[in-house]
Amino acid sequence: YEQLAADTVILALGQDADTGFLEAVPGVELAADGTVSVSSSMMTGCPGVFAGGDMVPAERTVTVGVGHGKKAARHIDAWLRDATSTRSPKHPTADFDALHLWYFGDAVRRQQPESAPESRIADFTEVLGSLSVDEATYEAGRCLSCGNCFECDGCLGSCPEDAVVKLGAGLRYRFDYDRCTGCAVCFEQCPVHAIEMVPEES
Ligand SMILES: Cc1cc2nc3c(=O)[nH]c(=O)nc-3n(C[C@H](O)[C@H](O)[C@H](O)COP(=O)(O)OP(=O)(O)OC[C@H]3O[C@@H](n4cnc5c(N)ncnc54)[C@H](O)[C@@H]3O)c2cc1C
Ligand code: SF4
Ligand code: SF4
Numbered sequence: 001y002e003q004l005a006a007d008t009v010i011l012a013l014g015q016d017a018d019t020g021f022l023e024a025v026p027g028v029e030l031a032a033d034g035t036v037s038v039s040s041s042m043m044t045g046c047p048g049v050f051a052g053g054d055m056v057p058a059e060r061t062v063t064v065g066v067g068h069g070k071k072a073a074r075h076i077d078a079w080l081r082d083a084t085s086t087r088s089p090k091h092p093t094a095d096f097d098a099l100h101l102w103y104f105g106d107a108v109r110r111q112q113p114e115s116a117p118e119s120r121i122a123d124f125t126e127v128l129g130s131l132s133v134d135e136a137t138y139e140a141g142r143c144l145s146c147g148n149c150f151e152c153d154g155c156l157g158s159c160p161e162d163a164v165v166k167l168g169a170g171l172r173y174r175f176d177y178d179r180c181t182g183c184a185v186c187f188e189q190c191p192v193h194a195i196e197m198v199p200e201e202s
Contacts, residue, residue, distance in 0.1 A: 017055035025049065031057065041085070042072035050076055094147035094193035103152070103191035104144065110135040149173070149194040155186035 019036055022028045027045035029037040035057045042050045052068025054060045078085035113129035120127050131139065143150075149172050156164045156173065163179035164186060187195045 017053075019055050041075035041079075042068060043075065043079070048079065091147045091194070098193035099144055099146065100189070100191045100193075101144075103154075104142070107138075107142075110139055145192045145194075147193055150192060152191060154189050154191060155195060158185050158189050160185060 016034050019030060019034045022036060022044075023030060025044075025046050027047070028049065029045045031037065034055075036044055036051045036055050038044055038051050038056050042052050042056075044051050050072045052072050053065035056068065058064050058068070074085045074087075110131055112131055115125065115127050115129075119125075130136075151169070151172060153166070156166055159180075160183065161179045161181055163176045163181075165174045165176055167174055182197070182200070184197055187197050
């Protein structure tokens with residue numbers, strides 16, 4: 001390895017979660033690296049105590065932490081109701097060929113602001129700025145939502161039989177099978193392949 005002369009060394013990497021305060025909690029199991037063991041429902045060995053994110057053995061990223069929070073919230077809710085949280089089965093993944101990319105159009109990527117090279121050497125001000133909330137939200141909107149309805153209302157507008165019933169924001173749609181003729185117009189136009197045509201039970 002290389003040796004570097006330095007006046008000050010600032011520890012800025014390799015942070016660990018400070019879980020020492022949990023040592024006194026009965027049932028909580030701590031690994032040698034300080035992470036807390038959790039079950040598949042994110043519950044520690046102490047009934048009613050849940051954990052997630054950097055303090056449990058997993059990939060330490062924001063995405064994983066947010067996912068743990070969502071999963072734990074479902075299980076906490078069920079635990080408080082003395083019930084079991086069950087997830088509805090995942091939709092099959094819609095591959096690239098199943099998407100209708102014409103729907104999404106093209107848009108130039110939002111650029112993060114960067115300071116000019118001459119000003120970078122003047123001080124330690126951050127060189128790369130952040131996107132604004134609007135820009136970040138716009139970029140997140142590029143998600144192709146493969147196989148998952150994102151409520152574009154395409155099926156609602158295209159059904160010739162008015163068989164698609166909108167259930168409200170976040171609640172998606174219901175298909176009225178008394179009206180549906182099985183013409184597949186909704187299926188064919190769905191940008192993200194969130195609709196499957198299945199044969200009617202005889
Ligand atoms: C330098 C650095 C760069 C990173 N870059 C990225 C990146 O680019 N992308 C990415 O996905 N991830 C990145 N990560 C990882 C990411 O930041 C973490 O995975 C994520 O923040 C973990 O979220 P968390 O909620 O589990 O923990 P934290 O965000 O650490 O939140 C824990 C909170 O609990 C508080 N707390 C601690 N002890 C107690 C106590 N006893 N009582 C009350 N409150 C307490 C803390 O103050 C803190 O606010 C980076 C991490 C570091 C250190
Ligand atoms: S099922 Fe498809 S077409 Fe209908 S609203 Fe959802 S994404 Fe749009
Ligand atoms: S299959 Fe045809 S009739 Fe049935 S919901 Fe879709 S568009 Fe409407």
